[in-house]
Amino acid sequence: MPAPPPSLDPAQLGAYFTLVEVTSLLRHAVEQQLKEAGDLSYVQFQLLARLGDAPTGSHRMTDLADGVVYSRSGLTYQVGLLEKAGLVTRTQSPDDERGVTVTITDTGRTLLAQVLPGHIEVVSGLLFDRLSPDDVQTLADLLTPVRDHMRAAPPRSAAPRRRKR
Amino acid sequence: MPAPPPSLDPAQLGAYFTLVEVTSLLRHAVEQQLKEAGDLSYVQFQLLARLGDAPTGSHRMTDLADGVVYSRSGLTYQVGLLEKAGLVTRTQSPDDERGVTVTITDTGRTLLAQVLPGHIEVVSGLLFDRLSPDDVQTLADLLTPVRDHMRAAPPRSAAPRRRKR
DNA sequence: ACAGCCTGCTTCGAATTCGAAGCAAGAGAT
DNA sequence: ATCTCTTGCTTCGAATTCGAAGCAGGCTGT
Numbered sequence: 001m002p003a004p005p006p007s008l009d010p011a012q013l014g015a016y017f018t019l020v021e022v023t024s025l026l027r028h029a030v031e032q033q034l035k036e037a038g039d040l041s042y043v044q045f046q047l048l049a050r051l052g053d054a055p056t057g058s059h060r061m062t063d064l065a066d067g068v069v070y071s072r073s074g075l076t077y078q079v080g081l082l083e084k085a086g087l088v089t090r091t092q093s094p095d096d097e098r099g100v101t102v103t104i105t106d107t108g109r110t111l112l113a114q115v116l117p118g119h120i121e122v123v124s125g126l127l128f129d130r131l132s133p134d135d136v137q138t139l140a141d142l143l144t145p146v147r148d149h150m151r152a153a154p155p156r157s158a159a160p161r162r163r164k165r
Numbered sequence: 166m167p168a169p170p171p172s173l174d175p176a177q178l179g180a181y182f183t184l185v186e187v188t189s190l191l192r193h194a195v196e197q198q199l200k201e202a203g204d205l206s207y208v209q210f211q212l213l214a215r216l217g218d219a220p221t222g223s224h225r226m227t228d229l230a231d232g233v234v235y236s237r238s239g240l241t242y243q244v245g246l247l248e249k250a251g252l253v254t255r256t257q258s259p260d261d262e263r264g265v266t267v268t269i270t271d272t273g274r275t276l277l278a279q280v281l282p283g284h285i286e287v288v289s290g291l292l293f294d295r296l297s298p299d300d301v302q303t304l305a306d307l308l309t310p311v312r313d314h315m316r317a318a319p320p321r322s323a324a325p326r327r328r329k330r
Numbered sequence: 331a332c333a334g335c336c337t338g339c340t341t342c343g344a345a346t347t348c349g350a351a352g353c354a355a356g357a358g359a360t
Numbered sequence: 361a362t363c364t365c366t367t368g369c370t371t372c373g374a375a376t377t378c379g380a381a382g383c384a385g386g387c388t389g390t
Contacts, residue, residue, distance in 0.1 A: 012293055015305040018312050019292075023188040024234040025315040041346085061369065069189040071348050076370055078346090098355045098368050127184075128177055130310045140180040142304055145295045147183050150190040206376085226339065236378050241340055243376090263338050263385045 026126055033122045038115040043068060043078055045119070048087060048112045051104035058103035060093060087111060191291055198287045203280040208233060208243055210284070213252060213277045216269035223268035225258060252276060 027042060034040045040048070046068045051057055059067070065075045079102055082088045087108035093099030104112075128136065192207060199205045205213070211233045216222055224232070230240045244267055247253045252273035258264030269277075293301065 009298075011298065011301050011305060012289075015301050015308070016288055016292065018305060018308045019188060020192075021234070022308050022312050022315065023184060025312070027185075028234055029315075043346090062367090069186070069193055072369070073349075073371080074347055080370095093368095096356075096368080098353095100369065123181055124177075126315050127181065127311060130314045131307065133176065135307055136176050136180050138303060139307055140176060140183060142296065142300055142307075143180070143183045143187050146292060147187050147190070149295045150187065150194075150291050208376090227337090237339070238341080238379075239377055245340095258338095261338080261386075263383095265339065 022127075026123070029122050029126055030119060033118050034115060037118045038111050040111070040115060041078075043070060043074075044082060045112075045115065047078065047082065047102075048104060048108055051088065051102065052109060052112050056103075057109075058091075058101050061100045061102060064102060082108070187292075191288070194287050194291055195284060198283050199280060202283045203276050205276070205280060206243075208235060208239075209247060210277075210280065212240075212243065212247065212267075213269060213273055216253065216267065217274060217277050221268075222274075223256075223266050226265045226267060229267060247273070 031042045034042060034045050038045075047064060050064060050067055051059060061072070061075060061079070064070075064079075065072050068075075070078075079088060079090065083090055087105060089103050089105060091101045091103065093101045131139065196207045199207060199210050203210075212229060215229060215232050216224060226237070226240060226244070229235075229244075230237050233240075235243075244253060244255065248255055252270060254268050254270060256266045256268060258266045296304065
């Protein structure tokens with residue numbers, strides 16, 4: 001097996017660290033804002049946003065979990081909270097007896113709409129403040145193939161229930 | 166107060182989402198590897214790495230917390246674990262009676278050295294596999310000013326103990 | 331020197347997170 | 361049809377995380 005280069009060059013290392021720090025800081029700031037604006041955690045916001053984005057306003061549990069890169073059990077917990085808060089509903093999937101479909105409610109949409117502007121403001125102020133439109137495009141062009149590569153590589157949960165033995 | 170543009174254009178949104186997803190996926194993969202290779206959490210690894218990087222092999226608690234973007238109490242907990250595992254030591258700071266200096270031990274360095282190659286391999290494989298050296302440089306150039314901007318903006322914990330009232 | 335505030339860290343309790351184990355429904359093979 | 365493996369989700373317990381409160385040492389002004 002061809003072991004990749006045993007070390008990263010300084011440029012790579014710098015890029016890596018910067019990437020990690022940027023997203024950490026961004027996430028912290030966003031979390032703060034979301035809590036104030038709508039008492040939502042970041043995960044909850046991501047879930048609502050994804051549901052609100054979907055044409056039908058709903059998704060299956062597994063798709064949600066994969067979408068936000070989150071554990072299944074954690075998702076169950078969070079969706080439970082959202083449901084209790086009346087922001088989403090759980091329904092049995094029509095085609096698959098055991099599948100659960102999560103749907104955003106009007107209340108959920110309202111809350112999402114209420115929180116979004118502030119969210120965008122934070123992201124704009126922190127992330128895009130220093131990036132020209134060209135920069136943004138460049139960044140996207142750079143990261144998109146990386147994301148696709150990552151999505152493909154280890155299917156999120158490589159060794160799930162049982163090793164392939 | 167001049168509210169920033171009420172919405173992000175599609176390019177920005179795309180870049181933002183991609184950025185978040187990339188780091189989520191990367192982090193997950195890295196976490197997996199670290200657990201296997203040395204039974205370390207990502208935070209613990211970050212702490213050890215930072216200490217190992219420091220010329221003296223040590224840092225004050227607060228600096229560590231800021232460095233990894235982490236809560237103070239959480240840091241106390243994690244450093245406690247690391248200390249129990251013999252990977253770091255806690256000493257009273259010489260100049261400041263209440264400051265605590267954390268120092269990496271030889272055992273810690275050994276473990277770090279044992280874990281690093283795999284870590285680098287994962288990062289290489291996932292992140293840098295699709296990026297040319299030029300791309301890497303571009304990415305770093307793009308993100309560095311952003312990071313500096315973020316560091317400056319809200320000092321990490323903007324409303325700490327008491328609002329500025 | 332003293333009072334009052336700020337800082338550095340820890341302790342505490344509550345909330346979140348994950349992985350392993352469990353349960354029920356689908357799918358494939360016999 | 362039935363057996364078995366797989367898949368979708370939940371439950372469970374343990375570990376981690378955070379924020380608020382607490383404690384002690386430093387700093388400033390008087």
